[in-house]
Amino acid sequence: xxxxxxxxxxxxxxxxxxxxxxxxxxxxxxxxxxxxxxxxxxxxxxxxxxxxxxxxxxxxxxxxxxxxxxxxxxxxxxxxxxxxxxxxxxxxxxxxxxxxxxxxxxxxxxxxxxxxxxxxxxxxxxxxxxxxxxxxxxxxxxxxxxxxxxxxxxxxxxxxxxxxxxxxxxxxxxxxxxxxxxxxxxxxxxxxxxxxxxxxxxxxxxxxxxxxxxxxxxxxxxxxxxxxxxxxxxxxxxxxxxxxxxxxxxxxxxxxxxxxxxxxxxxxxxxxxxxxxxxxxxxxxxxxxxxxxxxxxxxxxxxxxxxxxxxxxxxxxxxxxxxxxxxxxxxxxxxxxxxxxxxxxxxxxxxxxxxxxxxxxxxxxxxxxxxxxxxxxxxxxxxxxxxxxxxxxxxxxxxxxx
Numbered sequence: 533x534x535x536x537x538x539x540x541x542x543x544x545x546x547x548x549x550x551x552x553x554x555x556x557x558x559x560x561x562x563x564x565x566x567x568x569x570x571x572x573x574x575x576x577x578x579x580x581x582x583x584x585x586x587x588x589x590x591x592x593x594x595x596x597x598x599x600x601x602x603x604x605x606x607x608x609x610x611x612x613x614x615x616x617x618x619x620x621x622x623x624x625x626x627x628x629x630x631x632x633x634x635x636x637x638x639x640x641x642x643x644x645x646x647x648x649x650x651x652x653x654x655x656x657x658x659x660x661x662x663x664x665x666x667x668x669x670x671x672x673x674x675x676x677x678x679x680x681x682x683x684x685x686x687x688x689x690x691x692x693x694x695x696x697x698x699x700x701x702x703x704x705x706x707x708x709x710x711x712x713x714x715x716x717x718x719x720x721x722x723x724x725x726x727x728x729x730x731x732x733x734x735x736x737x738x739x740x741x742x743x744x745x746x747x748x749x750x751x752x753x754x755x756x757x758x759x760x761x762x763x764x765x766x767x768x769x770x771x772x773x774x775x776x777x778x779x780x781x782x783x784x785x786x787x788x789x790x791x792x793x794x795x796x797x798x799x800x801x802x803x804x805x806x807x808x809x810x811x812x813x814x815x816x817x818x819x820x821x822x823x824x825x826x827x828x829x830x831x832x833x834x835x836x837x838x839x840x841x842x843x844x845x846x847x848x849x850x851x852x853x854x855x856x857x858x859x860x861x862x863x864x865x866x867x868x869x870x871x872x873x874x875x876x877x878x879x880x881x882x883x884x885x886x887x888x889x890x891x892x893x894x895x896x897x898x899x900x901x902x903x904x905x906x907x908x909x910x911x912x913x914x915x916x917x918x919x920x921x922x923x924x925x926x927x928x929x930x931x932x933x934x
Contacts, residue, residue, distance in 0.1 A: 570899055574618065578656060585650045597645070610636060610639045613632050613777065616632050635662060636663070640656050640660050640683075645687055647689040661712055665712075673717075674758055677709045726829070726830070771797055817843055818841075833859065836872075837875045841883065843883065846913070847931060850910065850912075854885060857906045858873060861902060865891070865897075866892060866925050868891030871887065872888050874886045880932075881933030885931075886929075886933075888924050889925050893921045893925035915929060920929055
């Protein structure tokens with residue numbers, strides 16, 4: 533299936549309440565946040581630590597257990613492994629990242645022990661411990677802290693330090709690793725709770741919007757029944773009475789009776805039209821979706837609904853549930869910061885729903901229960917839906933005209 537072309541359109545930003553131009557093609561570096569800055573700083577620190585050691589080895593000011601060129605190659609490999617884990621963690625398959633991280637865990641202590649008197653090299657082990665909190669369980673992270681601390685202790689022993697110095701150095705590096713791991717776990721837990729809160733907010737908003745629309749629909753139905761059963765029947769009876777009066781009235785009165793009967797018939801026709809409109813009144817899709825995305829902390833949702841879109845209650849419910857699932861997917865899996873949803877009609881009257889985010893979805897994704905449920909809802913209306921990844925997770929659904 534050929535790729536869907538990039539669409540550029542104007543949307544309403546429900547975060548800032550302004551109009552802005554958006555493109556479906558976005559770079560992942562668009563939001564240069566704290567995570568990116570910490571990655572840049574960590575990468576620079578790793579490079580800055582290694583280069584002086586290499587220079588000292590070349591000049592003979594540092595003792596290496598192996599040739600300097602061999603240690604330099606090992607350091608370059610460690611740096612490559614670290615950068616791969618740091619920058620491609622959400623891009624490469626997990627098994628590859630775990631293999632790369634295993635190499636980092638093994639190679640780091642080796643490089644430290646090969647230059648035991650180079651004081652700052654063990655800082656690389658702190659980065660390894662911090663990285664473990666993103667990939668492994670706390671038990672494994674604490675095991676890596678123990679391995680790295682033992683490495684620092686052995687390096688201090690090889691360098692000829694006394695017992696007190698050895699204990700102090702080992703304690704300092706153990707504390708640094710522990711603080712980095714615990715702070716990372718706390719950050720990840722906060723991020724997970726924020727996503728869960730946003731998901732709950734979306735689900736609650738959808739349920740509240742659908743309940744409100746259902747309540748309005750029931751009220752319209754009640755009013756239409758009251759009009760039909762009471763006013764309609766009374767006007768019908770009045771029309772019949774006027775018909776009888778016309779046949780019994782004297783000629784001067786017939787004209788007034790005909791005029792009253794005509795008014796009664798017009799009123800009866802107006803009541804029937806009003807009843808029909810109340811029964812077939814389409815729900816406000818825009819208002820319903822806006823209630824779902826209002827006050828959503830993240831992602832920032834840009835919503836565009838064609839003014840010509842008019843749907844029945846079943847289609848509106850399906851589109852609302854699909855929008856809810858798209859938002860939930862962007863929060864839970866893509867970790868997106870921006871989401872664009874567009875609903876419009878084509879020349880044949882068919883509805884099209886398109887969505888894209890700026891998250892980090894993988895091309896080999898597997899449909900979960902939510903996306904499968906979305907597919908079933910669209911297909912139940914005779915439509916079709918497809919999902920793909922192209923710079924972000926994308927959805928395109930079509931519902932035929934009713």
